[in-house]
Amino acid sequence: MRLRRLALPARTVRLRFTALYGVLFLLSGAALLVITNLVSLGSTRISEVAPTGDLLAQNSSLAAAHERISLLEGQLAGARETQSHQLLVGSAVALAVMALVSIVLGRIIAGRVLRPLRTITAATRRISADNLHERLAVPGPADEVKDLADTIDELLERLESSFAAQRRFVANASHELRTPLATMRASLDVAVAKPEPVPPQTVALADRLRTELDQVDRLLEGFLVLARTQHGALSDRARISLGHTVSAALEARAADIVAKGLTVHSDDLSDSAWTRGSRTLLSRMADNVIDNAITHNHEGGWIRVAATLDGESALLVVETGGRVLDQEQVARLAQPFQRLGADRTGSGDGSGLGLSIVAAIASAHGGGLDLQARPEGGLRVAITLPPVAARAGVPA
Missing domain, CATH: 1.10.287.130 (Signal transduction histidine kinase, dimerisation/phosphotransfer (DHp) domain)
Known part of the structure; x- marks a missing residue:
C-alpha cells in the first residue's frame, strides 16, 4: 500500500485547480445539453399534433382519413425515435468532448493563474547566501x-x-x-x-x-x-591554470613531502584546465588541498594529483591513500570545524577550516567541492570550476 501511494502523482495546486475548473466547465456543458434536449423534445411534441387537422380537411372519407392518420402517426413515431436516438448519441459524444475540453481548459486557466507564483518560486530558488542582493521585483497590479x-x-x-x-x-x-x-x-x-x-x-x-x-x-x-x-566580489580576476597552481603548491611543500616520505603521482598537470578567478584565493585553495593531503597522510604514503577538463568543468582532483573512511563523516568535512578524528589531525593547523575554505572559494567562483571516501582507503577531493579557453602568452 505504501508503494502504491508513492506512485500516485503529487496533489499540486495546479492539479486541484484543474479538477475544479474542469468540473465547472463540465457541469456547464452538461446543463447546456439538458436544456437543448428539453427544447428539442418540446418542439417534437408540438409537431406531432400539427398535421392532424390538415389531414382531416383534405380527405373526404373518414376511413381513408383514419388510415392516413395511422400511417403518418407510425412514420412520426419512427422519426421521433430516430431523432431521440441521434440526439442521445450526439449528447453523449458532446459530453465526452466537453469533458476533454474542460480538462484542457481547466489546466490552461490553472497554469495562467499560477504563473506568477511559479515565477516567484523559480526566482526564490535562484537566490542563495551568495546572491542575497538579488530581488524578485515582480511587476503588475497591487494584488x-x-x-x-x-x-x-x-x-x-x-x-x-x-x-x-x-x-x-x-x-x-x-x-x-x-x-x-x-x-x-x-x-x-x-x-x-x-x-x-x-x-x-x-x-x-x-x-x-x-x-x-x-x-x-x-x-x-x-x-x-x-x-x-x-x-562576494573578487577583485583580482584573471585566467588561471589549475595545473600550474597546484604544481606551485606542491613545490612550496616539497620539504614536507620528503620529510614524510610521500610519493607524488602527477597524472596530468598540463595547461588543459584553465579557469577565471582570483589568483590569491585559487592559490589558497590549492595550498589547502595539498596541505590536507600531506597532513592527513601516513608515513610513506602517496598523493595523486590531476588537473583536467571534464565535460563542462575544469577539474582538479587530489587523492590520498590511508584507512577506509566513513562517507557520512567525509561529507561533513566541507563544513567549518569538522574533522575525522584525532588520528587524522596530524601536526598541521588542525583548525578544521581547511576544506571549508576550499568549498567557499570554489562556490565563490561558480564551482563546487566533492569529497569521497575511496573504497580501498583514503580520500578523494574533487574541485570543479567553470572552464575558460587558454590563450597563448597568458601567464598562469
Missing part, C-alpha cells in the same frame, strides 16, 4: 501575488543585512585579535631573550605558548579568508 513578492523581497533584504553584519563581525574581530596576539608573541620573545639564564620550564612553556599562538593566528587567517570569500 495578493504582488504583496507576496514584496514580502519576500523585504525578507531577502533583512537576510542580506544579517549576513553582511555577520561577515563584517568575523572580519573585524579577526583583525582586532591580531594585535594582542602579536603583543603576546613579542612579550614571550623578550622574556626568553633576557641575559640571565632562563629556567628550562620557562623555555618549554614559551615554546608551547608560541605553538598555540601560531594555531590561533592560522585560525584567524582562516576566518579572514572565509569572510572575504563569502563577501
Whole structure:
C-alpha cells in the first residue's frame, strides 16, 4: 500500500485547480445539453399534433382519413425515435468532448493563474547566501501575488543585512585579535631573550605558548579568508591554470613531502584546465588541498594529483591513500570545524577550516567541492570550476 501511494502523482495546486475548473466547465456543458434536449423534445411534441387537422380537411372519407392518420402517426413515431436516438448519441459524444475540453481548459486557466507564483518560486530558488542582493521585483497590479513578492523581497533584504553584519563581525574581530596576539608573541620573545639564564620550564612553556599562538593566528587567517570569500566580489580576476597552481603548491611543500616520505603521482598537470578567478584565493585553495593531503597522510604514503577538463568543468582532483573512511563523516568535512578524528589531525593547523575554505572559494567562483571516501582507503577531493579557453602568452 505504501508503494502504491508513492506512485500516485503529487496533489499540486495546479492539479486541484484543474479538477475544479474542469468540473465547472463540465457541469456547464452538461446543463447546456439538458436544456437543448428539453427544447428539442418540446418542439417534437408540438409537431406531432400539427398535421392532424390538415389531414382531416383534405380527405373526404373518414376511413381513408383514419388510415392516413395511422400511417403518418407510425412514420412520426419512427422519426421521433430516430431523432431521440441521434440526439442521445450526439449528447453523449458532446459530453465526452466537453469533458476533454474542460480538462484542457481547466489546466490552461490553472497554469495562467499560477504563473506568477511559479515565477516567484523559480526566482526564490535562484537566490542563495551568495546572491542575497538579488530581488524578485515582480511587476503588475497591487494584488495578493504582488504583496507576496514584496514580502519576500523585504525578507531577502533583512537576510542580506544579517549576513553582511555577520561577515563584517568575523572580519573585524579577526583583525582586532591580531594585535594582542602579536603583543603576546613579542612579550614571550623578550622574556626568553633576557641575559640571565632562563629556567628550562620557562623555555618549554614559551615554546608551547608560541605553538598555540601560531594555531590561533592560522585560525584567524582562516576566518579572514572565509569572510572575504563569502563577501562576494573578487577583485583580482584573471585566467588561471589549475595545473600550474597546484604544481606551485606542491613545490612550496616539497620539504614536507620528503620529510614524510610521500610519493607524488602527477597524472596530468598540463595547461588543459584553465579557469577565471582570483589568483590569491585559487592559490589558497590549492595550498589547502595539498596541505590536507600531506597532513592527513601516513608515513610513506602517496598523493595523486590531476588537473583536467571534464565535460563542462575544469577539474582538479587530489587523492590520498590511508584507512577506509566513513562517507557520512567525509561529507561533513566541507563544513567549518569538522574533522575525522584525532588520528587524522596530524601536526598541521588542525583548525578544521581547511576544506571549508576550499568549498567557499570554489562556490565563490561558480564551482563546487566533492569529497569521497575511496573504497580501498583514503580520500578523494574533487574541485570543479567553470572552464575558460587558454590563450597563448597568458601567464598562469
